[in-house]
Amino acid sequence: MLDKTVKELGDALQRKEFSSVELTRAFLDRSKTLNNEVNAFITFDEEQTLAQAKKADKILSTDNATALTGIPIAHKDIWCAKNWITTCGSRMLENFRSPYDAHIIKRFNEYGAVTLGKTNMDEFAMGSSNETSWFGNVKNPWDLNRVPGGSSGGSAAAVSAGMAPASTGTDTGGSIRQPAALCGISGLKPTYGLVSRYGMIAFASSLDQGGPMAKSAEDLAILLEAMVSFDAKDSTSLEKPTVNYSGGINRSMNGLRIGIPKEYFSDQTAPDVQKGVAEALKEYEKMGATLVDISLPTSPLSVAAYYVIAPAEASSNLSRFDGVRYGYRAPKYSDLNDMYAKTRAQGFGAEVKRRILIGTYVLSHGYYDAYYLKAQKVRRLISQDFAHAFKTCDVIMSPTTPSTAFQIGEKASDPVQMYLSDTFTIAANLAGLPAMSIPCGLDQNQLPIGLQLIGNYFDEAQMIAAAHQYQCVTDWHLKKPPLYGV
Ligand code: GLN
Secondary structure, three states, X not given: OOOOOHHHHHHHHHOOOOOXXXXXXXXXXXXXXXXXXXXXXXXXXXXXXXXXXXXXXXXXXXXXXXXXXXXXXXXXXXXXXXXXXXXXXXXXXXOOEXXXXXXXXXXXXXXXXXXXXXXXXXXXXXXXOOOOOOOOOXXXXXXXXXXXXXXXXXXXXXXXXXXXXXXXXXXXXXXXXXXXHHHOOEEEEOOOOOEOOOOXXXXXXXXXXXXXXXXXXXXXXXXXXHHEXXXXXXXXXXXXXXXXXXHHOOXXXXXXXXXXXXXXXXXXXXXXXXXXXXXXXXXHHHOOOEEEEEOXXXXXXXXXXXXXXXXXXXXXXXXXXXXXXXXXXXXXXXXXXXXXHHHHHHHOOHHHHHHHHHHHHHHOOOOHHHHHHHHHHHHHHHHHHHHHHOOOOOEEXXXXXXXXXXXXXXXXXXXXXXXXXXXXXXXXXXXXOOEEEEEEEEOOOOOEEEEEEEEOOOOHHHHHHHHHHHHHHOOHHHOOOHHHHO
8 A cells, every 4th residue: 555646545545445544554654664764754743643544534434535535645844734843954943843734734634634744854945955954864765875856855755765655845946846856756846826835934935835746747636736725824825716637637748839948958967867858758749749949048047046036035034043932042142142143053054054144145235236136137037038938838848957866975065066956947936837847767877867847827737737648658657766665
C-alpha cells in the first residue's frame, strides 16, 4: 500500500481494503525508520496524526468521504498547523507551536486528509539544496550524498522515498519544481493568488505560492482541488469559479502548441538533461502536439531581478522575528537593542542574514531606484515576454533545472552558483504564472531529470492534462530510487 498513488489509496480506502489508521500507521513506521537516513521530516506527532486518521475512518463509513479522506499528507514546515511545532527550518522558530491553521491546512482537514508530519526545508525557504535548514540537510533518496533540491526538499524526498504519498510545498523561485525535478516526483506551483498564503510563513509575499507535490500529475490535480479556494484573509487571494482539475485530465494532445523558449535551451544545461527533455518533446509530438519556437528575451535577467526583489520583501517580512512576540530570544543581553541584535544574530542562519542584508541595502535611500525599481521594471518585461509568447502557444516546456542533483556541499560556499540552479524556474514566479515539473528521464548516474511546463494564467487544467497524458505513455514517474527497497 505504500507504493500507491493518492488516487489509488483513496479508492482503496473507500473500498475498505484497509483503514486510514492502518495506512497512516504504515507510513508513520516507514517514515520514522527512513528519516534517520533521509532527514525529510522535522516533526512527527503520532498522537495528533492517528487521532485524525481515526476521525477519517469514521467519515469513510459515511457518504461524506472525499478523494482525500484518510490520506496521510506531509506538510512543508512553513505552513502553520494548529498545535503543531512549526519551525520554517529555523532556530528562530524551533519551539514555536502554532495556535492556528493555515488556510490550506484547514482545507485539507475539511477534506478529511491526515497530517502525517512536518517536512524539512531550507531556513525560511531560502535555498536550493536544503543545506540551510537549522535541522540538518535533507538527503536525496536517489543518492544519499546528493541534495534533494530546495527549499521544499523534505517534501520532495518524503514522496520520492515512499515516506508519504503526497506533500505540500511552497514555491517562491522554484522551490516546488526544482526539488521535484531532483527527486523524480511531480510538483506544481499554481497561478499566483490561487492558493491562499494565510498561515504560510512569509518569505517574499509577491512571489510565494503554495502547491502540491506527488507521484503523478493526476494526484496533483486531486490535491490542487483541495488547496484552491478563495480566502478573505489573504488580500491577494482570487475569487475564481471552481475547476475540476482531475476531471479534465483526459484531453487530447492533438494540436496542442508547445512553446520552446530558445533561451532555456543552451549548452549551459547538462547534456543528459538536454537529451531527456528532447526525448520528452518527441513523445508530445507523437501524441499530436506541435513544437513552436518562442523567445523570452528578458528571461536571462530573471535571476538578477529575483535576487533584488525576493530579499527586499524578505528583509521586511523577517523583521517580525525580534525576540519579543514569538520564537527565539537570546538568553543574555544588556538592553532592548542588544536583545534584538543578539536574538537575530543567534536565531537566523547565514543565508537568511545574507538575504536580509541584501534586501535592506536595495531598499535603502539612494539605492532603491538603482536596484529595486529597476528590478521591478525587469519583472514587468518578463511578464510581457510571456504574454507575447502565449499568443502563439498553449503551454511552454523546458528543462526544470540545468543539472540533476548535485553533491552535498558542492555549491554551499558559492551562493551565485546556488542561485543559478533556479535559472529556469524563477521567471514563472516573477510573472505569477502556473508551472510544474514532472520526471522525464534518468541521467548516466541514474538521477532524475525534470521537465518543466509553464501554463498561461489560470490554465492549470491544460498544464496538468499535458503532464498526465505524458505520464500515460511513459513510466518515468513510476521509477523508484534504490532506497525504496529498504
Ligand atoms: N532557491 C530560491 C531561493 O533561494 C527559491 C526559493 C523558493 O522558491 N522558496 O530564493
